[in-house]
Amino acid sequence: MSELGVPEDCVDRIAEKAMKDQAFATNPKIATLAEVKEMTLASIKKAR
């Protein structure tokens, strides 16, 4: 997502907000904040 203008330094903020999203509550696995940060960062740097 870095190519879309999403900077790496937003990871903490985005992850914390994502855990308040209604969709977070119905995810099949309950992720920790650290795991959400890790997935967000991976998506910003290189998703695949």
Next chain:
Amino acid sequence: MNTFKLNESDILSNQDWTFPTNIAYGPGRLKEIGKICNDLDIKNPLIVTDKGSPKLPFITNIQSYLTSSNIKSDLFFDISPNPREDEISVGRKKYKDGNHDAIIAIGGGSAMDGGKMICLTANNDVPLRDFEFELTPPKISKDNPFPKIITIPTTAGTGAETEITGMVTYLKEGMKFCMWHPDVRPSLALIDPELTIGLPSNLTAWTGADALIHGIEGYCVPGFNPMCDGAALEGLNLISKSLITAVEDPSNLLARGGMHVGSCLAGISFLKGLGLVHAIAHMVGAEYNTHHGLTNAIILPVVLKYNLPGMEEKVKRMSEAMQFKDHSVDAFILNIEKILDRIKFQKV
């Protein structure tokens, strides 16, 4: 992948369904909008669309069809790709000032979410934020119900056309919130695949990936809801038959129809909920105004690698629905990545 065929006689003919609301499907059915309004006793609808659409043919066409049925209407198009609370307020004022009696929300997810959000507040003084998903829905007087709303998707991705929810961005908080009310379900969803024929390849891919992700995330939500799960699997089936062709051959009406119905089914499936792809994408979109489908598609592989190990039975069912040969978790993720590669997601 993509080795099996859509049923042409089904996809290219008109169909009327009643689950989860009235759905009029078929190529060219936008022409019926005047009759539909008359049947629903709608005399002065406000057409709601997004900022990018007011000059597109489907707007001039719907206005023309309404006029020829002696139905007056007005157009509100100040809805951003990620609809904002202040835009909903402006739309509400336009609805009230114009003495409208219904809303026709036509466009992508932003237009349909925007239309639904205007409905929530059009006939009452309840603050929009009171309709937040996690709150008890406000009581709405039967003497002052929500306006009727007709939804007409012009992309195959959002699945918003049958839903009772919508996402709204609050800029001060930099967050998107889900708003809803059980009584704001559209009176009719008009699904005309001809409306997606002119959609550019990149938007076809981005919105199509959104539909794919709705099916996957909806199906993976825990809980026993066979209606949603059935919709998810049939949606994934249709999407897997149609998405690549719709991107590579944009004028292929069969593929456009398959995507439109597949997207609608995937939208029904996430009545159960969604997952981490959407949780992260909602907040990225709220802060950086990124395209929802594109953002979802970028996040998807990372989340699949986290979520799917241990969900072998569900992965097998999705893999069978999409007619992949190897039903393992690793193969499923690889096949999804191949689809994203094929529709050029590696090139933003």
